[in-house]
Amino acid sequence: MSPDSSPSAAFVPPFYADDAFVGTPEQFEEYEAPGADGLQRRARDLLKERMGTATAPVSTSFACGTVGVQADQTHYSDGFGLFLPLRQGVAVAARYAETTQITFAGHEETWTDEAEAPPSWLVAMRRILQELLADHQVEVAVVSTVPGICRDGYLAALAVAVMRVVRALDVSTAIDLNSVQSLRDDLVPLLAGEIGTALDCPYSTGYLLATFAGPEPAFTLVDTATREHLPVETEARTALRWAVLDPGAPEPRPVEFHRQRQAQARDALRRLRENGFSGLTSFRELEHRDLDDAIAVLPEALCPVVRHLVTENRRVQKHVAAMRRSDWQMIGALLLMSHASQRDEWEGTSTAADRIVAEAESRTHDGLYGACMTGRSGAVIVAGRPNAFERELRQLSHEVADAHGHAPHILAP
Structure with missing residues (x-):
């Protein structure tokens, strides 16, 4: 078992790649993810290994990761x-201490508030701890099997796991962590705000809401305007095969790109309210049949x-249906x-993701139904027929490796 140690480690959070x-694609059907209990034991062991034994009791928590099938537009509106x-x-694992220290499996370093x-991802965690714990100090260890390439989902799982371990420590907090209403109305916006501040770019409450929904729904539909989440009743999780592919070379857009897109979205809403669409607060409220009329009153750059x-x-909505x-x-x-919309209209995809999606699209007659980039770090989600999925995934991996020098890493969700 070895943690991820790629050159991109400064960008992607650390995780156990082997788990x-x-x-190989041939192992897709046999894969078993480490369970929550086992990961919590690893976190407890890591805490003692890095920071020694102590009399303070150790609390542990777990949160599942998520990927957006279609979700990243909610970062901006x-x-x-x-x-x-x-x-995954x-x-x-956490315990009270005299000084707050944080360590992640996959990095040898243990960070304190003085770290330069x-x-x-460390800043996000530290800010969340400060908000929830106020004057209390803790030692914390983190273990993850959510790939760093799924950074938005990783950070949501990290934030929710931190909230749960704080709740397990049984300390008074500014937010009632046992109240569903407080979680929805107060905690979720707080967590999203702290993650967005740490990333220096917008971050959606959608990933957090989906994480709170847990691992049981086959899929989760989220409305970030109302902060509601609903399970999607479907056989699509079992009747199809799904995989998430890591191209192996993240090509993230700079934070300025994301801030610019958020500013453009806000500017467009303001202009639409001033030109016949009064009361419009987000693009979820703009009917598709009104899109041409909306485009007609906007500058070309915003269209x-x-x-x-x-x-x-x-x-x-069409996907759920x-x-x-x-x-x-x-x-x-x-x-x-x-x-295609992310690539051509939003201009937010990576070259590596485009290549994988193009290869998947060329195999839609052979067993793969489709693919798209998921998250803002360049991962790709792929869906296909069970009886052909392993074969086509293997061929796709070989084609990508032959063309670009390395095969994508495969996550079995």
Whole structure:
């Protein structure tokens, strides 16, 4: 078992790659994710290994990871998101101490408040602890099998696991961590705000809401405007095979890109309210039939942004409908349309993700239904027929390796 130690470690949070990824496509069906109890034991062991034994009792917690099937538009404007819960997750162990110290499996370092230039994922965790614990000091250890390439889902799982371990420590907090209403109205916006501040770019409440929904729903539909989440009743999780592919070379857009897109979304909403769409607060409220009229009153530079945000929200609704009626080909088509919109309208995809999606699209007659980039770090989600999935995943991996020098890592969600 070896943690991820790639050159991209400063960008992606640390995780146990051997436990997260399938070794080869042939092992896809046999993969078993480490359970929550086992990961919590590892976190407890890591805490004692790095920080020694102590008289203070140790509390542990776990939260599952998530990936967005179609969800990343909610980082920039409230709307609908469709999420796939992962079998992989994040475990946290914590105990009271004289000084707050944090350590992650996969990094040898143990951080304190004096650490210089800490990575964004550490900053997010530290800020959340400060908000929840106030004057209390803790020692914390983190173990993850959520790949760093799924950074948005990783950070949501980390935040929820931290909240749960604070609750287990049984300390008074500013937010009632046992109240569903407080979690929805107070905690979720707080966590999203702290993560966004740490990343220095917008971060959706959708990933947090989907994480709170847990691993049981096959898929989770989230409305970030109302902060509600609903399970999607569908056979799509078992009737299809799903995989998340890590191209192995993250090509993240700079934080300025995400801040610019958020500013453009806000500017477009303001202009639309001033030109016949009074009361519009997010693009989830703009009907698809009104899109052409909306585009007509906007500057050209804002039109692609609005087209993506409106059509992606609409695709979420279509995707849920397709799942409920078992229309697998439509699911694949919606994945491909989502990627095309992210690539051409939003200009937010990576070259590596584009290559994998193009290869998957070339195999839609052979067993793969579709694919699209998921998250903002370049991972790709792929869906296909069970009886052909392993074969086509193997061929896809070989083609990508032949063309680009290395095969993508495979996550079996």
